[in-house]
Amino acid sequence: MESNPSRPAAAAEAQQIPSPARGGRQGAGSKVADLDLVVVGGCGHVGLPLALSFSGAGYRVGIYDADPKKVARVRDGEMPFLERGADAQLDAVLKAGRLELSDRSDIVGRSETIVMVIGTPIDEFLNPSTRLFERVVDDLAPELRDGVLFILRSTVYPGTTEFVAARLAERGVRADVAFCPERIAEGNALEEIRSLPQIIGASSDVAFNRTCAIFEKLDVEVIRTTPKEAELAKLMTNTWRYMKFAIANQFFEIGHRAGVDYNRVLHAIRHDYPRAKDLPGPGFAAGPCLLKDTMQLAAFSPDHFPMGHSAMLINEGLPAYIIDTLNHRKALQGRTVGILGMAFKGESDDPRSSLSYKLKKLAMFREARVLCTDPYIDDPMLSPLDEVLRDADVLIIGAPHRIYRDLDLQGRDLVDIWNLTGQGIIA
DSSP states (O other), rough: OOEEEEHHHHHHHHHHHOOOOSSSTTTTTTOOOSSSEEEEEETSTHHHHHHHHHHHTOOOEEEEOOOHHHHHHHHOOOSSSSOOTTHHHHHHHHTTOEEEEEEGGGGGGOOSEEEEOOOOOOOOTTTEEEEHHHHHHHHHGGSSTTTTEEESSSOTTTTTHHHHHHHHHHHTEEEEEEOOOOOOOTTTTHHTTTOOOOOEESSHHHOOOOHHHHHGGGGGOEEEEEHHHHHHHHHHHHHHHHHHHHHHHHHHHHHHTTSSSSHHHHHHHHHTTGGGGTOOOOOOSSSHHHHHHHHHHHSSTTTOHHHHHHHHHHHHHHHHHHHHHHHHHHHTTTOEEEEEEEETTTOOOTTTTTHHHHHHHHHHEEEOOOEEEEEEEOTTSSOOOOHHHHHHSEEEEEOOOOGTOOOOOOOEEOOTTTOOSSOSBBO
């Protein structure tokens, strides 16, 4: 792994390299390259903040997204999800004319740089599925300009960058392909895109230098790797976080079964002890990335990565531990359980892969009536907070939104594994 602190020199070198698009094949026909870059999948949680960051830095940016409703919302100046600072940024770049959106793939022919924000999901067997990825690449290929810089942004299975380069070549597209993984946390994307080091996985100096030139305006440190090194770095980063959350949740279950106050144990471990300061507190390890990427790494590993599978069992098993504990204390049959927060994390409106929904299902299996609420998620199946607080016999904090810190429990049981309220983990 090589650090590249001299960003301006690398960018200058890139700008001196003649673009292969001039005078070569143009899949876009006679279209002029009037956009600096196009973000494919650009209305999502990863693509839109990136597009806003690039356009805010002065680039003229195109967004291609197959969802016409999202395209229309963003074009009208409405963010489709919560992201700190994004509303003002979107308004500014639209007014400046530096952001153009389309639900038609031919917009990619208007730029010599494409950033693809489509990753590798896992299938029902927890194995990587490349079908969507292959289809999108095949659909884009006829529209791409020859000599295009094709940057993969979302998390992918190791070897995908090389696969894309070969697939484009098979379809007659000369392309420089690089993998530049996103490293953001939802809600903090705009800040982190312009502060965290950017990994650039490239097989050639040309691809690396062209990619450096794109990221130069964001003024971030660049780390050069090969594509496969970058792919593994991204997967291992998310897997490491997932495993840390697993050990935190396992420690909580051990302490809780022992009948001790785990918050006191955790305080004793971490207080003024630097070698344990990175031990997280317990909580749901959910969302669209951590489990998926851990399973991708497991599929890539010859010995199937038993530590990753163990982390999955612990994290995915935490809702069952909570429901079983409550049911053992007093049968949930006929009682009303209120789940506070259905997003996968606090202060988010993203319900994808949220373990709150597993909580709901498990409580219903115990024949409980379940009421769910969340201040950020627009879902007609959710109930108002005051109704949940009024009717529930047991309350479970599913997502640690700040609004739940000062609840009036009125003597009801509370499950707060996050210790958001300071009233104990399972009170």
